[in-house]
Amino acid sequence: MCAAGRRWGRRQRALLCAVLLAAWQAAWGQLRYSVPEEMPKGSFVGDVAKDLGLHLPEIRDRSVRIVTEGRTQYFTLNGKRGHLVTAARIDREQLCESVQQCVLRCELIVEGEMKFYEIEVEITDINDNAPSFKETELEQRMSETSPVGSRFPLAEAQDPDSGRNSLQGYELSGDKHFSLAVQAGPGGDQRPELVLAKALDREEAAFHELVLRASDGGDPARTGTARIRVTVLDANDNAPVFSQAEYTVRVPEDVPVGSVLVTVTATDNDEGVFGNVKYFFKKVNEKASNTFHLNTLTGAITLLRSLDFEEGDTYEMEVQAQDDGGLSDTAEVTITVTDINDNVPVISVRSALGEISEDAPSGTVVALLHVNDLDSGANGEVRCSLDEGVPFRL
Structure with a gap:
């Protein structure tokens, strides 16, 4: 009381x-x-x-x-x-x-x-989204001396739906020289690979046209396609190799825009044009692509816009290093955002x-x-x- x-x-x-x-x-x-x-x-x-x-x-x-x-x-x-x-x-x-x-x-x-x-x-x-590729026109470069059975990673399709309505599988059509293999990623995602099924001869055919189709499990199923143009090159003996398979960095959410957060590095033992290495995002969602920029020549990843821990605390990307002969290597990049009392x-x-x-x-x-x-x-x-x-x- x-x-x-x-x-x-x-x-x-x-x-x-x-x-x-x-x-x-x-x-x-x-x-x-x-x-x-x-x-x-x-x-x-x-x-x-x-x-x-x-x-x-x-x-x-x-x-x-x-x-x-x-x-x-x-x-x-x-x-x-x-x-x-x-x-x-x-x-x-x-x-x-x-x-x-x-x-x-x-x-x-x-x-x-x-x-x-x-x-x-x-x-x-509900199945309101079809699988889609970030780019519908893909180019794959490979040497004519590539051995049968060689595998080349392909771009993955994205489908924001869940369960059976999400991406379920891939199909490849267009040329007897190639077949399709699908590997399971660490998170259960499907990673398509182009497999060389028959030896290449640049003098016989300098280009090969393929179609990669991604399908979901909806009823009816929805699909997305990407056209692949394979360019056959002269011999390239060595592929680029990243200095590490995984890059992990922690940054505070108030890090200034324009800061270099991490630099990925790959080396290629070939000389001349076959030793030139360029860097690309192989797998990145729309949110991360609008937040980070990858320098094609240096491999530096810089911040494009301010981070917000409450908006997203982890960004996972896959970076590809490719030489002018079409050989490549991939590395995982994880950027973790730490919270400040803001x-x-x-x-x-x-x-x-x-x-x-x-x-x-x-x-x-x-x-x-x-x-x-x-x-x-x-x-x-x-x-x-x-x-x-x-x-x-x-």
């Missing part, structure tokens, strides 16, 4: 005698729904009134609303029917890149009763009473607060407190 001074007014005493509590007892339950991505605005998600045992007159008469974390409100409440519906078209690939299970969370607040209910909505994938805690009032009776009992909930800090680790840990001498507690 709290005792107010006699000189304080009735309203002041009523407000100060309230106790600010973390409303753990107010969370009466949790709902979980599932809805396909790309549904039109206003599409049905779930009957929250029925599932929570709320009567429609109660929803209409009391202040009931949906609160979503983040800037975009993806769901809203249809007060007439008590249904949770979409407030915007939801693109799963945009929201949950590289995440197998895409879940959005929101809360239903019943202000009149100081209650809230947690709601989770899983966004399921975000302040944000306090939001989810619900609060405008006034309270002077005879309200101790323990009455007067407000629901939410505190969030976007930083990670110790930088994101938040401790809350009230000024001393006030009759409230958290």
Whole structure:
């Protein structure tokens, strides 16, 4: 119980005698729904009134609303029917890149009763993307003395869909001199390789035209293609070799734009044009390609735009070193972004009473607060407190 001074007014005493509590007892339950991505605005998600045992007159008469974390409100409440519906078209690939299970969370607040209910909505994938190659016209250079069975890495297709709707396999057509092999990467990804099935003769054919097709597992399946032009060159005895197979670097998120983060190096024992080495990104997603630049001649990777740990903490790329004879080597590059304390805690009032009776009992909930800090680790840990001498507690 709290005792107010006699000189304080009735309203002041009523407000100060309230106790600010973390409303753990107010969370009466949790709902979980599932809805396909790309549904039109206003599409049905779930009957929250029925599932929570709320009567429609109660929803209409009391202040009931949906609160979503983040800037975009993806769901809203249809007060007439008590249904949770979409407030915007939801693109799963945009929201949950590289995440197998895409879940959005929101809360239903019943202000009149100081209650809230947690709601989770899983966004399921539809086959709305076809596999695609970053470049649809590819050039592969190889020596006429390349032995049968030689393998040459090919560009991989990308498909942002998940599960069976994502990339499932490759096919090659166009020339009897070549076949296709697909290797499994460390993460289960498929890596196509061009295999020399028949000896080359530059005098017989200086060029070979091939078509590489990538397919997903949707019904019907969607495909993407890339044309490969193989140029047959004179002998090249040595391939470039990277100084290390993996390059790993850690950088703080406030590293200046234009900084050289890491330099990859490959050497080629050949002389002349066959010893000239150039560097290319062999495998890189769109986000990383917009963030980093690879110098073709030096192998230096520089920063194109400011990093944000909260936006992405790890970037993985595959770099290819290729000589003028078409031989190549690859290396993995991992850039890890470390967090700095660049975000302040944000306090939001989810619900609060405008006034309270002077005879309200101790323990009455007067407000629901939410505190969030976007930083990670110790930088994101938040401790809350009230000024001393006030009759409230958290």
